[in-house]
Amino acid sequence: DLHVKDNVPHSPSELDADPCEDAFEHMNEKEITALCWASSFGSMIAVGYVDGDILLWNIGGDAFSKGKHAGVSGKDVVKLQLSSSEKRLPVIVIHWGSLSQNSYEGQLFVYGGSEIGSEEVITVVSLQWSPGMEMLKNVRRVDLSLTGSFADMILLSSLRTGGKSHFDGLFVLTNPGQLQFYSVEILSALVSNQERKSSLPGIEPPVATPTINPQMTTAKLSLLPRDVTFSMWLSEMTSVGPTLDPAEMGKWPLSGGTHGEISSAEEKQQKVIYIAGYRDGSVRIWDASNPTLSLLSVLEGQVHGLESACSDASVTKLDFCAFTMSLAVGTESGAVRIYNLNNDAECRKLHLIKHSEHEVRDVLPSKGPQCRAVVSVVNSPVRSLQFSASGAKLAVGFESGHVAVFDVMSVAVLFVTDSTPSSNYPVISVILKKISDVDGLVKGSKYSGPNYAEQPMEELMFILAHDSKLNIIGSRTGNPISSRPLHLKKKLTAISMYVIGGSNLMSTSSSKQREQANKDTTILHEPTQDGSARGGDLKGAERPSAEGGSLLDSLVLVCGETKLRLYDMKSVIQGEDKPSYKVKLGNTCCWTSLLSKDDDVCGIIVCYNSGVLEVRSFPDLKLVTGSSLTSILRWNFRPKMEKLMTSTENGLVSLVNGSELAFISLSSGENETRFLESLPLLHNKVLAAAADAAICYSEKQKKQVPVVGVLGGIVKGFKKEKSNNAKKCLS
Template sequence: MHQEAKKVTAACWACPAGTKVVVGYSSGDIILWSVPCPPDPKTEQALQNELSASQITPISKLNLGYKAEKIPIAKLKWAYADGKSSRLYVLGCSNHHSANSLQVVLLNECTETRTIKLGLQPPESLIDLEITTSSVEQNKHRHDSLLVLGRSSHLYVYDDSLIERYLVQCQTKSPASLPKEVIVKLPYGDSSITVGKFITSTPCMPCSADEDFNMLAKNNLPLFPFERSLKDGSNSNSTTFSPFSKARNLFITGHCSGAINFWDASCPLLLPVASITQQSDNDFNVSGIPLTALYFSYDSHILVSGDKSGTVRIYTLKSETFAPQSTFASFQGSSKKGSNHIIRRIKVMKVNGAVLSINTTETLKQLAVGSDQGYVSLIDPEGPSVLYQTHIASELCTGIISMHFETCSFHGFEKNVMIVATKDSSVLALERDTEIH
């Protein structure tokens, strides 16, 4: 035991054998201590009785600028790398953004004579950091990532291998460019979900619960962008995709940003399958307009979305994405497109008002779109073109919240009708071919 007058705020081991410990203090000091380690557990108690405080000795003091700025040490993390490029990650406790908030120091035999450090510059003040490890099944490659949490709740990630390379190069030559942070797109919170569609009982290969979960974990999209090339074993300009047929259940979410995400909902943990941001044949960026309605036909490979501006997009997805697992051949798309490469074509059109509801006939020959302004539009998706548009007036609320195609008998004649429900609880029947109601 060693008593210090200063208050200890963080500490971590800095040696795999447990003979070195790094301690951070409220004053901003960081000291590397040598700790005696008993060689034999049987004699540990006897040795502990003989140990004195003088045997726990300081090895070196790291001057990283925290003490000068009066920044307490909030967290210390040590990453082992065969002793030559082991690293110490230091996070200062500061309510304001500081250039010294997050630093990485190389810990090796040269540490006592020369401090090799890297100051990372995230865009905001931080409250926590963690080092995570992931492995890629195809090539058994282990990959470490540095995660830092900002005060705004944004999560940033650094490729730890780039940090290690930078520090090692600092010893002998001019290093490469500084590692840059990447904002992590959090699956459930990055962009608010504005609409969702749950697809059950999709055709998939039968397997046990364990096999099912292992397959999902193996084929889901990596969380971090720099892991995607490692996962498919190819270069960074390509990405692979797991077919929808591997999922027993699909959950499709439309987001405030205009993006559409597909999730494998076969188990309680939703796993990402694909993401669509493409707005047209030439525009691969998110629109920034919240999605308000979704329609999906698994058998026809058709996805229809509607947004707050009244834009309707009809996506025809590639048949490869629905191929059975046994016959599916992994296909690739450019990094510019990302998961958008599952799209065969897109058709775009506008209606009056924000889209609230979408439905189609069984044959998908006609598409009905209802808006918040009370308009019902019948669309030929092949054009696409508006076959007709009618307005349903209401003194209370004009929104069209649901539509359903049906065939009924009227005076002995079969009629194709569209049942329409509005926000004010009205239900109407429209003759589909003539717009009469």
């Protein structure tokens, strides 16, 4: 037998094929796991077995044409072994690419057949033999190291003169989501180098949404209002947006394709933008209304060519205000950049604020987003950002525990202060909320702060630190609403915070239920992996009346790693740790998001560090349904994956895993933003119809040709339940 072992001799004379007299017995005893044609004219077939062996069968020989009983000559069968180990992996995938019109020269691509426990590789075996397989003239091999775990590989072929197929290269797909292409030139060079192993990466495709190079650090998914204005804005952004580098496109062997069309005029108005920040300080914006994202703009960390130490600082936080079309970018250096995205060519001023210094520079107008201001008031990483509802103010929380509020309209710093007295914990959440008649509520509290002087209808700033201390201050002066911040009785690591106004409550609860909850009633639920458990219901929730929509009835939801706690506004302002509802979680929570329907909050999405996803009802926080990233995407949850998770209010969630960007919907019946009919097409309907006709004609022709005798014998290597399907494929 011929054995291609670990140390492959370079001398062709050492590779003479020995007879393989037990070929048919060998075939019948073991299960076939993979097979492919291994010649241009269908005279050779490569068969991989469960024990790692590979047999090359010359089915064009006289013995095979006469059937099994004619006898098999050793020159018609050659066995290859990729490893000398007794315990080898099955041959899982095997492909053949012909390098010339000569049917007896080409490359065999194998995944599997190596020693169990060895590094994952794709083995490329270059074979050349004389007609009839009397002697192998040349055998070389090289192992291609993989950048991740193997997923699949396919060959790229093209039609040449005379309708003959020509091998052009190999596509290799690894997890998570990395695709590489090895051209014939690259593969031939690797084999000719006579090195056993190669770590040379292949050609990577042009990346529409980069996640690794550069490294994505944060993301924001925003659902735009259903308005023609926003559709026009996206069209304008697309017209002035960047395109892929032609030089980069030229290296990739595939091009073309068309986008699908969305037929419904109503659906066309539903727009989503996806914004991502990167480690190099840049920001990219895409139109994510369809499954194929369209790049709208690339914002570099360096603004208008100005050199600064924070130009390449990593982006840590993003926020977008659709009302004013403003984008806020927080960085690791503490600098905050504010952009105007509405293609305003009249934006000719750039404000540079650094602590007490305020400089205004004239800039040349240009199409696309314009940077209005760069503000640096705290030398600490930005950990939270949020615009007010009107977009007139921007609240910022820092790693050092400081908070700041900027006036976006006049580009001024209103104040900078500590989140809570003598607290150095990072500020993980800041929320600006306009509350009516707060003054009356504060005066009725025995804990009211003496320095409070905010006007009615003034926006309040809710601040949540990493240690779950919650404080409220006025957004105009920074004066505390209460001299006693809310301190939880038991230590809790905070994840997020939400302030839900009375007009945004989809569910109401009776006073009797609230009283029972205030008696420290705890809902305990262990999340499940299969998501089969159910408790609440989003559809059956009652809506409050218009009279009950006072913002004084707002609720504050504090989400921690192990608990969810829902408070009345009065309890928060008075610093009383008396939640209306609380839930003890079974696993460690790492990310949350609110779920709304018709602008009313109806639930909360919870993600655990195990990859389990839950949807809970609001306000009772009961489990409605659950699933996992493993069951939805076949992803294993990785550390810090939650930093790139973001969602819209209707349950559309985006996630990043390595090179893969995924969008999933956790709202039942939600299909407003990801349309199956808008998936990209690599061919049109005319070409598809022509291809179908050609396939049907080919199948009719094959039925008129008798089956070669050897195929009836080879398929016996399959299990009985697979035999019928195998015969159909091979005949």
